[in-house]
Amino acid sequence: MPEKFGFKLDLKTTGPFLALITLIIIGMLVNDAFLSTGNLSNILARSSFIGIVAIGATFVITAGGIDLSVGAMAAFISGCMIIIMNSLIGTIESSVAIILLAIIASAGIGALAGLINGILTTKAKIEAFIVTLGTMGVYRSLITYMADGGTLSLDFSIGDIYSEVYYGDLLGLPYPAWVFLGVAIIGYVLLNKTVFGRHCLAIGSNEKVALYSAIHVDRVKTMTYMLQGMCVAIATIIYVPRLGSASGQTGILWELEAIAAVIIGGTVLRGGYGRIWGTVVGALILTLIGNILNLTDAISNYLNGAVQGIIVIAAVYLQRGAWRRNKQ
Amino acid sequence: MPEKFGFKLDLKTTGPFLALITLIIIGMLVNDAFLSTGNLSNILARSSFIGIVAIGATFVITAGGIDLSVGAMAAFISGCMIIIMNSLIGTIESSVAIILLAIIASAGIGALAGLINGILTTKAKIEAFIVTLGTMGVYRSLITYMADGGTLSLDFSIGDIYSEVYYGDLLGLPYPAWVFLGVAIIGYVLLNKTVFGRHCLAIGSNEKVALYSAIHVDRVKTMTYMLQGMCVAIATIIYVPRLGSASGQTGILWELEAIAAVIIGGTVLRGGYGRIWGTVVGALILTLIGNILNLTDAISNYLNGAVQGIIVIAAVYLQRGAWRRNKQ
Amino acid sequence: QTIGVSIPAATHGWAGGLNFHAEATKQRLEAANPGLRIVLLTANSASEQANDLEDLLAIHHIDALVVLPFESAPLTGPVRNVKRQGVFVTVVDRGLSEAGIEDVYVAGNNAEMGRVSAQYIKQSLSDGGDIVVLRGIPTVIDEQRFDAFMAELEGSNIKVLDNKYANWNRDDGFTVMQDFLARFPKIDAVWAQDDDIAIGVIQAVRQARRQDELFIVGGGGMKEIVKRVMDGDRLTPVDVLYPPSMIATAMELTALKFLFNVPISGRYILGSPLITQENAAEYYFPDSPF
Amino acid sequence: MSTHRVSKSFGHVEVLTHIDLEIHTGEVLAILGENGAGKSTLVKLLAGYEEVSAGELRLATADGSTVPVASWNIEVAEQHGIVLIHQEFNLAEQLSAAENIFLGNELKRGLFLDQERMLRLARKYLLALNCQVDPATPVSELAVADKQMVEIAKAYARNSKLLILDEPTAVLTSKESEVLFRLIERLKQQAVAIIYISHKLEEIERIADRITILRDGEMVGCYPASSLSTDDMARLMVGRELSNLFPNIPAPLDEIALRVVNASVPGLVQAASFELRRGEVLGFAGLVGSGRTALMEAIVGLRKLTASAQIEVAGKAVSYPNLAAARDDGVAYLTKDRKASGLLLNLNLVFNFSLLSLSALFLQRKYAGLLIDQKKEQRAFEQAIKTFDIRLKDSAITAGDLSGGNQQKLLLAKIMAVAPRIIIIDEPTRGIDIGTKSQIYHFIAELAANGHSIILISSDMMEIIGLSHRVAVMCRGELTGILVDDEIEEHEIMRYATGLKRQPGKNNSEDQLCA
């Protein structure tokens, strides 16, 4: 008896890791090249976009909200950054200064976009699903409009310098992975060690109790959306140097991927329970699935989506340990 | 006091209608052609797909679940129907018989697909969001695979007869609108007048209470997914005769539209409160927005999505009467 | 020898044709050349395609790459990275935004497609007329086609009543056309730009029983539409070719370079000829999914 | 029905050990025990809500012998007519009272629900309980006591053979309880077996035929009710003699801690005015729904007051926009609905304990600076466990798994963690055992003696009378009188509470103060 209890608790946190390890083993079996440093660092760098966005989503979801606008917001912020950088080229000498300005602007726009989502949800009392579905449409349209239906491209003179942010590495680890790690640590501390994080949990668990515990419910909820906005901005900051462009197609379906990463990681969609490390692992799992499908062409390309779907379900099944629970 | 209370209740049910009427007035102002019978019957026929799917979604959401797989499921069922009909052409004489067989098969496949979603959610205890995200990938892949990446087309010999189901009308109302009405009435009765509906509400409101009231929670939840599957099948049955084809593109984003229609209609995403007529109006509102945007060139094409988003938010704001509540 | 092929996933009719031809060519080339391995990856977005390019390099160690970019600008950098590793690069259909990266460029001509369509409409409605335009998804390809189309019409007495996005999708083609029909009592021609859209437009026009007052110009060369042209359908008198089989051409060219060391480089621009009843049989492939 | 050496463990903690129980038709078996003794767990086993870990349940057969039941779950229990009214509410909030009463047991006409009949019957059941609520009202809009009545009606509607009531009167006033007792009498005559759990010993004395006493998960014994006095019960439960229940509280100081003038809450409270001195315990009595809660919630910023209201705390005019402002000013409020607004049931105990105090400005240095000092937080929590005598066998459980009385103690600890100057406690001893009750009373006395001011809202008349310096009485949203000294007496309070009597000048503004 006692062991079982201990084990169950364990499974809740180690579950996502188990699923991750299973996938890694599959990857190794499918192709030797899987373990090459090149491939591993590709995976890390890649998962950082969704991962960072998903860390923001962990807060929103833990506090009982949802944000569908993140993909469109990423596209919109990318567009803004590119326009800002391109237009500053004449006026400011140093490319690095231009990039830094754009980064600051990006964070500001992200926070503002989050603020709008937050205020519409808390003050106008409109369901988060509808608010963010609406702002998703708005940002997608705005980027399309800004790009005149086409693509905004970063000027090469800056792009070449900025691309170091995505392609460079430190101690063998690509920069995006460092950023991801940094955001994850900050997110972890914020959620688990600060009053703000506690309040997010409380609100997601029971809003009325939170209100009766003197928590500024609306303020905290708005802040989760702002945090989400800033995470999107950070993801954008490392996304722009990778592809150097933005269009109406940028960041499409990121919202679903981010939410999936959060839930795979063990956070509960209804709120009240959040796990940052789970989210990190969730993002890695999603990226790994894509990578593993590319390791082999044994599976018809048409069926990629099916395999992906089945693996996601299986991964969650594995980590929830449902089969154990059902047996007893 | 009593008046205030009565008024609040009123707003909750009349809210969506208010939003609908506002949109109709806007439509009239934008273009005279809006009120032409042709246009009105187009709108009704068009909204029937999303509407019927959304009626199924009302049950799933009311019972506290969510189904993201409906769009892909619609594509998959369309594909199956077309393959079945094309392959029966040689063997069965009567086209009508072939069509009826395909319709029956469609309902069966829909119910089965729903059953799978239901069992994975209730028995394997995997979050509905993940389960249906997974099956969404699976069905999308399967239809792409079945169509070899292209489009499955219904044989003309049957298509010409079957197309009557979409294009025909009765008493001036197109058949799809009749079907929509029929499904809505059945849905209304089911949700509000039967034990099943009552149990859906109870489960969405508080699963534990439902369990303690000796309700077969898993069974009822599974049945909501099956109902959703069958609604998708019905939507498919009137969708296929429209263009006589199915591809990986069919039904894309229907899931978001359906959920949006449900929420615009006043159903609560967290479950426990469902309104079928609200959903019907929600589907009409979504279709109307698209229609109105097509009737004017006052708005840049690029900004369609933005206008759509803003109208959806505004419609919900209007109907929730948040401005009234805030005032007091 | 390994050739990597990276293309968009089959998310609409034309891309489906693309996938079909890529897969068929892969089978054919591999069967004919035992030493050759072709890895075919498909992507649902630009960034997924950038991932695929990385994987082709890191995992499959490709010697040559055939890429049909999801979008031009975002993939310019990633393709350049591949090139820098000494890989032979063939770019298909959508030119990169930086010159000189690719060894071979095989492409249809989007601008020409728009131009040819406009020319046909101008010529058919010599006394002038009112037309509506259904566009694709807001991307560079759509821009190029649309701009060239409008430029060609400039100065003529053909009036474009309105244009709306139909997302290269039958359902949207149907819906948008229904609304155009409700809105405009007189339409002389429709430029649907894409055959999937055209299918939706045809149904909407037939529903409104206005098939006698207008004609439709699609684009791509989908077998259903080509068949109609061949059969002399009044509604779709012509189609404008934009062949998804260009991927096959590109793969074959690339394989040639490797297997027989044929010196290959430069640009291979496929035209966008007008498909009419006379020449339709040449473009009709009943076995292709597109 | 009977149990035979039944045990129950959660994980590695055993909460019930070898319980033997027999329930006969037509009798009331009371189960007594301290908070956390395992009463609720035991009855959950009987009703099939939880699985038995060891031992067996037996059912009586027609010939009078008992047979062990193999698989026991909610459904089987329900089929055998066993109905449990859970200690915590067991209602679907969004559904109406009538819908809840018939939940899982709906009446049908053909394929469809017979809504009219259900409404009609629901009204009948509720009226039988003297409950006036409209059965079509959503449960979320009902007052706590009415919710309880709906639950009783739900059980009543099921025609049970064994009715188990787990602290049904915790949220009821004596008048409402009386209605329930009459119902129990009637059921007894219909040969229904009843298991009754309560911490109100007078009730037990009044209705029980036999009494089973649990201590720490073990049977102390089973006694005929006539053989035990309430003092015996208390002694057997707690395992020691209890000293006097109500401590002496020194007279309050003259200094005014809180002055409320003309406080109105639209529709709920009309122009209430009163004042509270330092070191005073001011009782608030009234019938259910008299607006006491609404008034207090408005004072601490949880509801909107009308503009005419004036509130002074320690001589300073204040108007709290939200609860945080009140808390930072040293005014705390303990909610009466611990499940809906008191505790986060799915979170652990420490989080619940510190939730209110965490962001209080003056506490930041204590354990919540930039980061939460979880060690200090843990220590503060452990201290609180001792102070409030929270009994737990496993501190890793969530608040929802705590026994009802211990939840209440945790809630009290949570409020006290902010060290308020003015404490408004709404039904503080709801579901608390007699031993702990006495502890809490002493605690309140100590607070008052130390110069804190306390507003005590309670439906327990003894509690109000025993602890308060003065008693304010409300009736239908009006403050009908503030009683002092000898006036503080049950019948007098009831006269004010029912509106039969009101003090002159009450409810017409300023001149009423310090009457």
Ligand SMILES: Nc1ncnc2c1ncn2[C@@H]1O[C@H](COP(=O)(O)OP(=O)(O)OP(=O)(O)O)[C@@H](O)[C@H]1O
């Ligand atoms: N699901 C659970 N997991 C772990 N421990 C539990 C669980 N449910 C109850 N307990 C523990 O079992 C013990 C007995 O609880 P129970 O609710 O039966 O007490 P009780 O006698 O009803 O007390 P009260 O008078 O306060 O209601 C308590 O220590 C409680 O914390």
Ligand SMILES: Nc1ncnc2c1ncn2[C@@H]1O[C@H](COP(=O)(O)OP(=O)(O)OP(=O)(O)O)[C@@H](O)[C@H]1O
């Ligand atoms: N949100 C609400 N909607 C409708 N009615 C409400 C609401 N809140 C409170 N009420 C009603 O207002 C009345 C006053 O409630 P309140 O809780 O203040 O009474 P109370 O005297 O404090 O009750 P108790 O004696 O149980 O503590 C009750 O009848 C309650 O049902």
Ligand SMILES: [Mg+2]
């Ligand atoms: Mg891929």
Ligand SMILES: [Mg+2]
């Ligand atoms: Mg209990």
